[in-house]
Amino acid sequence: MSPSQDAPLIELKGIRKAFGQNVILDGLDLSIRKGEALAIIGPSGTGKSTILRIIAGLLAPDEGEIYIQGQKREGLVEDAPDPVGIGMVFQQAALFDSLNVYENVGFSLFQHTHLSSEDIQNLVDRKLDMVGLPGIGDRFPAQLSGGMRKRVSFARAIMENPEDVHSRPEVLLYDEPTAGLDPIASTVIEDLIRNLQCNEVGCSTYVMVTHQDSTIRRTADRIIFLYQGKVQWEGQVKDIDTIDHPMVRQFFNGQVEGPIQVAK
Ligand SMILES: Nc1ncnc2c1ncn2[C@@H]1O[C@H](COP(=O)(O)OP(=O)(O)OP(=O)(O)O)[C@@H](O)[C@H]1O
Numbered sequence: 001m002s003p004s005q006d007a008p009l010i011e012l013k014g015i016r017k018a019f020g021q022n023v024i025l026d027g028l029d030l031s032i033r034k035g036e037a038l039a040i041i042g043p044s045g046t047g048k049s050t051i052l053r054i055i056a057g058l059l060a061p062d063e064g065e066i067y068i069q070g071q072k073r074e075g076l077v078e079d080a081p082d083p084v085g086i087g088m089v090f091q092q093a094a095l096f097d098s099l100n101v102y103e104n105v106g107f108s109l110f111q112h113t114h115l116s117s118e119d120i121q122n123l124v125d126r127k128l129d130m131v132g133l134p135g136i137g138d139r140f141p142a143q144l145s146g147g148m149r150k151r152v153s154f155a156r157a158i159m160e161n162p163e164d165v166h167s168r169p170e171v172l173l174y175d176e177p178t179a180g181l182d183p184i185a186s187t188v189i190e191d192l193i194r195n196l197q198c199n200e201v202g203c204s205t206y207v208m209v210t211h212q213d214s215t216i217r218r219t220a221d222r223i224i225f226l227y228q229g230k231v232q233w234e235g236q237v238k239d240i241d242t243i244d245h246p247m248v249r250q251f252f253n254g255q256v257e258g259p260i261q262v263a264k
Contacts, residue, residue, distance in 0.1 A: 174210070
């Protein structure tokens with residue numbers, strides 16, 4: 001294997017990020033390989049979403065270097081495109097209240113393609129089927145439950161432009177995609193994330209931030225545990241019930257007492 005094939009797809013080196021006096025990431029190193037399903041876990045407020053925003057090129061670190069496919073990123077993604085597409089699935093993305101589900105999910109296709117309404121309708125129907133919500137295209141967001149709105153947002157986030165084969169990002173960043181969903185709806189989304197990962201030509205890469213035990217177990221291969229600005233533990237999903245790392249045990253057992261300081 002040549003060195004470039006062997007290189008990580010994404011590499012963060014010595015990343016430091018503070019908001020005011022509050023140091024969130026403190027010399028973070030992280031490598032992500034092509035085809036990996038990585039979960040970043042850790043207590044609330046430890047900087048998991050901040051890492052996703054830095055990887056996506058939406059937020060600049062104060063210090064440190066970011067390499068995408070071996071190429072050093074200068075500035076933000078808006079300054080220079082990355083050599084591979086990196087997409088972020090914002091689960092909280094609000095739907096447009098004045099548009100129905102069909103118009104919301106097909107929004108980018110209406111804006112950026114010349115597809116017919118019928119073609120867009122078919123593509124939207126397929127995505128709604130995938131998120132387990134067939135036949136709701138005519139409804140408006142106000143007529144949906146909170147969980148249904150999240151799944152519609154998800155359907156919109158994974159909509160691809162069939163006129164542009166490159167519209168599908170090679171790396172997807174998921175920020176708490178199953179938060180607030182019931183266990184069955186969570187399973188639908190978890191399976192979908194896994195099924196979307198691999199196709200005939202290979203496996204794409206994703207980074208998952210989640211607090212949901214089922215989502216960690218069902219969507220991740222590798223896990224990093226973040227606390228106090230650094231990676232405290234790194235391992236495989238299969239290790240989480242047997243590893244005796246005190247922070248990992250406290251986290252999965254939901255214990256108040258332990259090395260992780262609980263904000264009271
Ligand atoms: N733009 C910002 N300005 C000021 N502080 C910020 C900003 N963005 C994030 N923070 C702070 O940085 C810290 C880390 O936030 P972040 O959202 O990355 O944590 P998280 O681990 O994803 O948390 P959670 O699990 O609760 O979603 C928090 O204390 C947050 O208040």
